[in-house]
Amino acid sequence: MPADSSSLSGQGQTVCVTGAGGFIASWIVKLLLEKGYAVKGTMRNPDDPKNAHLRELEGAAERLTLCKVDLLDYESLEEAISGCDGVFHTASPVTDDPEQMVEPAVSGTKNVIIAAAEAKVRRVVFTSSIGAVYMDPNRSSDAVVDESCWSDLEFCKNTKNWYCYGKAVAEQAAWEMAKEKAVDLVVVNPVLVLGPLLQRTVNASIIHILKYLNGSTRTYANSVQAYVHVKDVAVAHIVVFETPSASGRYLCAESVLHRGELVEILAKLFPQYPIPTKCSDEKNPRTKPYKFTNQKLKDLGMEFTPVKQCLYETVGLGFFIWKNKLKNGISFT
Numbered sequence: 001m002p003a004d005s006s007s008l009s010g011q012g013q014t015v016c017v018t019g020a021g022g023f024i025a026s027w028i029v030k031l032l033l034e035k036g037y038a039v040k041g042t043m044r045n046p047d048d049p050k051n052a053h054l055r056e057l058e059g060a061a062e063r064l065t066l067c068k069v070d071l072l073d074y075e076s077l078e079e080a081i082s083g084c085d086g087v088f089h090t091a092s093p094v095t096d097d098p099e100q101m102v103e104p105a106v107s108g109t110k111n112v113i114i115a116a117a118e119a120k121v122r123r124v125v126f127t128s129s130i131g132a133v134y135m136d137p138n139r140s141s142d143a144v145v146d147e148s149c150w151s152d153l154e155f156c157k158n159t160k161n162w163y164c165y166g167k168a169v170a171e172q173a174a175w176e177m178a179k180e181k182a183v184d185l186v187v188v189n190p191v192l193v194l195g196p197l198l199q200r201t202v203n204a205s206i207i208h209i210l211k212y213l214n215g216s217t218r219t220y221a222n223s224v225q226a227y228v229h230v231k232d233v234a235v236a237h238i239v240v241f242e243t244p245s246a247s248g249r250y251l252c253a254e255s256v257l258h259r260g261e262l263v264e265i266l267a268k269l270f271p272q273y274p275i276p277t278k279c280s281d282e283k284n285p286r287t288k289p290y291k292f293t294n295q296k297l298k299d300l301g302m303e304f305t306p307v308k309q310c311l312y313e314t315v316g317l318g319f320f321i322w323k324n325k326l327k328n329g330i331s332f333t
């Protein structure tokens, strides 16, 4: 965490956070409020109980406005962004359904950049993804994944990885539109995000862990995944917004684990759960983790929460609450 993360650097500034009720955006809103910013949070339905947690955040009563916005309805977006000093564009479908994913992600992102240009905001921070970076079958196993890497769109299409495809084309659209409209754009590319939930529903990345705890998965896959703590992702967004010299893309990752290492850590921390001990693929050699660098964010003063701590907080501060929510009939999304 950077040294000045608790300063009131946002006093007197108003910023817009799109998809404010989501997992990552809720943390961005929380930290922005703690830093003294006034926040306009967009969501498709401010009255949906899934967004209620935002109103309970410290400073929300005084400085948080919830705006009913559909990313595809330009006027609603324009109204939310007008008068803002900056925009954090985090809203996006998170799905592998091509129709629900690609067009809303691309058109929504273009609309955000156009509205930001109209409002003459200082900077737009766009939440992209590792999915826009690392899906490249031709990258050598020794290569270090960094901000210069782009996913291969044909490969994403052929493998029906519509989430990665959608994030990559949405990020490309953001860069093109920002250039055309002379908008100062900075992009954060997080890997799989874990950590304590502020919202009432469970998002896709948390299900990645939940499936190993609730007995629904008997084996683990022979594959690797990079992880990062949700608070670090939120801090990264704010640091790149507040640092005038920040530019380009920022890979936001702490470490890469093989699924076998992941379940081993989980089993040590939480032996009470039926965590799988067998790999589904006993024939092939163990998939090796890819190399990556997070130096660009470290150069801005970021420190990353170690993955063990991240897993501990994800389950320790989350799972008991999720179980109660299930009992109380609140859905998992």
Ligand SMILES: NC(=O)c1ccc[n+]([C@@H]2O[C@H](COP(=O)([O-])OP(=O)(O)OC[C@H]3O[C@@H](n4cnc5c(N)ncnc54)[C@H](OP(=O)(O)O)[C@@H]3O)[C@@H](O)[C@H]2O)c1
Binding pocket: 019, 020, 021, 022, 023, 024, 025, 042, 043, 044, 045, 070, 071, 072, 090, 091, 092, 093, 094, 104, 108, 127, 128, 129, 130, 167, 189, 190, 191, 192, 193, 194, 203, 204, 205
């Ligand atoms: N979680 C991860 O591991 C991860 C990793 C890398 C990048 N990301 C990126 O981080 C962002 C947030 O992800 P998250 O994990 O926090 O997801 P999340 O909890 O599912 O939040 C996504 C938000 O996007 C909004 N949204 C979804 N579809 C929309 C649409 N068609 N139009 C308008 N708004 C829409 C939703 O708002 P409403 O439904 O309330 O309108 C929701 O609040 C996304 O851009 C995602 O691609 C996530």
